Amino acid sequence: MGTTVFERQRPAASVVRHSLADTRHSVFWRDDLPESLLPDRPALVGTHRADLVIVGAGYTGLWTALLASERRPDARIVVLEGQRVGWAASGRNGGFCEASLTHGAENGMSRWPDEMPLLERLGMENLDAIEAAEAKYGMDFQFERTGELAPAIEPHQLAWLEEWAAEGEEGVVLLDQEAARAAVNSPTYLGAVWEQRTCGMLHPARLAAELARVCEERGVQIFERSPATGLDTSGPGVTVATRDGRVEAAHAVLATNVFPSLLKRNRLMTVPVYDYVLMTEPLSAEQMASIGWKDRQGIGDMANQFHYYRLTQDNRILFGGYDAIYHYGRRVRPEYENRPASWERLAGHFFTTFPQLEGLRFTHKWAGAIDTSTQFTAFFGTARDRRVAYAAGFTGLGVGPARFAGEVMLDLLDGVKNERTELEMVRKRPLPFPPEPAAAIGINATRWSLDRADHNQGRRNLLLKTLDALGLGFDS
Ligand SMILES: Cc1cc2nc3c(=O)[nH]c(=O)nc-3n(C[C@H](O)[C@H](O)[C@H](O)COP(=O)(O)OP(=O)(O)OC[C@H]3O[C@@H](n4cnc5c(N)ncnc54)[C@H](O)[C@@H]3O)c2cc1C
Numbered sequence: 001m002g003t004t005v006f007e008r009q010r011p012a013a014s015v016v017r018h019s020l021a022d023t024r025h026s027v028f029w030r031d032d033l034p035e036s037l038l039p040d041r042p043a044l045v046g047t048h049r050a051d052l053v054i055v056g057a058g059y060t061g062l063w064t065a066l067l068a069s070e071r072r073p074d075a076r077i078v079v080l081e082g083q084r085v086g087w088a089a090s091g092r093n094g095g096f097c098e099a100s101l102t103h104g105a106e107n108g109m110s111r112w113p114d115e116m117p118l119l120e121r122l123g124m125e126n127l128d129a130i131e132a133a134e135a136k137y138g139m140d141f142q143f144e145r146t147g148e149l150a151p152a153i154e155p156h157q158l159a160w161l162e163e164w165a166a167e168g169e170e171g172v173v174l175l176d177q178e179a180a181r182a183a184v185n186s187p188t189y190l191g192a193v194w195e196q197r198t199c200g201m202l203h204p205a206r207l208a209a210e211l212a213r214v215c216e217e218r219g220v221q222i223f224e225r226s227p228a229t230g231l232d233t234s235g236p237g238v239t240v241a242t243r244d245g246r247v248e249a250a251h252a253v254l255a256t257n258v259f260p261s262l263l264k265r266n267r268l269m270t271v272p273v274y275d276y277v278l279m280t281e282p283l284s285a286e287q288m289a290s291i292g293w294k295d296r297q298g299i300g301d302m303a304n305q306f307h308y309y310r311l312t313q314d315n316r317i318l319f320g321g322y323d324a325i326y327h328y329g330r331r332v333r334p335e336y337e338n339r340p341a342s343w344e345r346l347a348g349h350f351f352t353t354f355p356q357l358e359g360l361r362f363t364h365k366w367a368g369a370i371d372t373s374t375q376f377t378a379f380f381g382t383a384r385d386r387r388v389a390y391a392a393g394f395t396g397l398g399v400g401p402a403r404f405a406g407e408v409m410l411d412l413l414d415g416v417k418n419e420r421t422e423l424e425m426v427r428k429r430p431l432p433f434p435p436e437p438a439a440a441i442g443i444n445a446t447r448w449s450l451d452r453a454d455h456n457q458g459r460r461n462l463l464l465k466t467l468d469a470l471g472l473g474f475d476s
Contacts, residue, residue, distance in 0.1 A: 101123040
């Protein structure tokens with residue numbers, strides 16, 4: 001088997017050790033929130049009545065609440081959050097806000113080729129609406145419309161870049177090795193594509209906190225530490241129960257993503273796959289000059305097991321990805337967030353990418369569960385006579401699509417036919433994952449195959465080709 005650049009140009013063990021010596025196991029984005037954006041909200045006690053009850057206060061639940069309050073300003077809207085607003089994926093992700101609703105054009109083309117022009121337009125409108133939200137609602141989530149840079153870091157990836165650029169999409173620029181390194185100075189770059197318009201960078205925890213703040217200003221009630229334990233539709237509407245209370249509403253939205261669904265039919269639809277992240281200390285002016293990166297793009301390399309990295313407002317570098325760890329039993333558990341081997345690997349890959357930053361330290365390390373579905377993008381639907389709507393399974397690309405999901409769920413509850421609800425992507429559910437042990441065997445075999453492909457000029461083995469042909473797979 002061949003090697004990757006991260007094995008060929010490995011930094012000294014002492015550099016990695018030094019960089020991780022004082023790193024806190026804590027989510028930088030949450031730590032970076034001002035107290036004013038972290039109000040302690042009450043738990044639900046007693047019986048409440050509402051027009052709409054939303055379970056989950058990540059982006060999906062909060063966008064749904066905000067959009068619902070715009071559609072019907074007089075509606076009573078209650079959000080129930082099991083822990084704290086934005087504590088899960090929405091508060092700890094990379095902050096790449098992409099236009100794509102299909103987990104990339106290639107995935108979309110392979111599944112819904114006829115719908116892609118419409119999906120791309122809707123995705124771009126959705127991204128534009130998120131960008132406009134800061135001014136529209138008076139929010140600050142540090143949005144920067146930088147686009148995304150995709151560097152080739154192995155020779156076989158150069159052909160993929162050329163194919164991509166040859167599609168002739170507007171705003172897609174092919175950079176040769178010199179131009180790629182002039183954009184961001186890494187000796188690993190052999191060339192790159194820069195998609196200039198289809199992605200923005202934002203502060204993930206701020207987006208969640210600001211959505212909650214604006215929702216509350218518009219009269220939405222948010223309860224924290226109030227896990228919903230059941231859905232009852234035996235009466236005229238829907239009742240959502242928590243330990244100490246209940247909400248009786250006309251409609252419910254389930255925005256619980258990778259967590260166990262309140263609907264049995266959705267229990268096998270997603271699996272949690274753990275993704276690991278590091279954040280550096282702020283770079284000095286000299287360190288910034290040594291890497292260039294003046295256009296501040298988000299970066300995702302072209303490997304199957306890819307890294308994503310970006311700058312923060314105070315010029316730290318977030319560096320995440322590569323390892324994607326599935327634990328037998330598909331549970332979300334805090335102990336899965338502690339994986340020193342993944343952080344060490346990431347730190348090593350960081351200094352291969354930017355050897356000129358040797359000596360830099362990581363201040364934060366954390367992990368989160370990726371909301372993986374078999375079609376790599378969200379699925380949607382209604383249940384219980386259209387009193388309940390759900391969307392989940394964004395597969396690591398939900399920052400932008402969560403807002404779109406909110407629009408779709410509200411359309412579905414209203415029973416309207418429009419270009420969103422008529423999409424095949426919205427109407428058809430993907431296949432579920434199999435139960436254990438098949439899920440663990442399948443997912444781990446796929447991961448192993450993707451790693452081998454990265455070490456073997458990108459060549460996909462029989463398992464990957466079969467999964468491709470079936471439209472199934474595993475990604476993060
Ligand atoms: C490390 C990491 C990096 C990522 N990077 C990116 C990226 O750069 N770009 C991108 O587009 N996407 C990224 N993602 C994915 C993205 O963060 C998610 O797709 C998105 O945040 C999903 O939002 P959500 O609201 O659906 O889910 P979540 O943020 O998970 O929110 C679901 C909420 O529901 C609550 N809940 C669950 N069950 C119940 C219940 N029974 N009762 C009450 N509350 C309940 C949970 O407590 C949680 O707060 C990343 C994810 C991770 C983990």
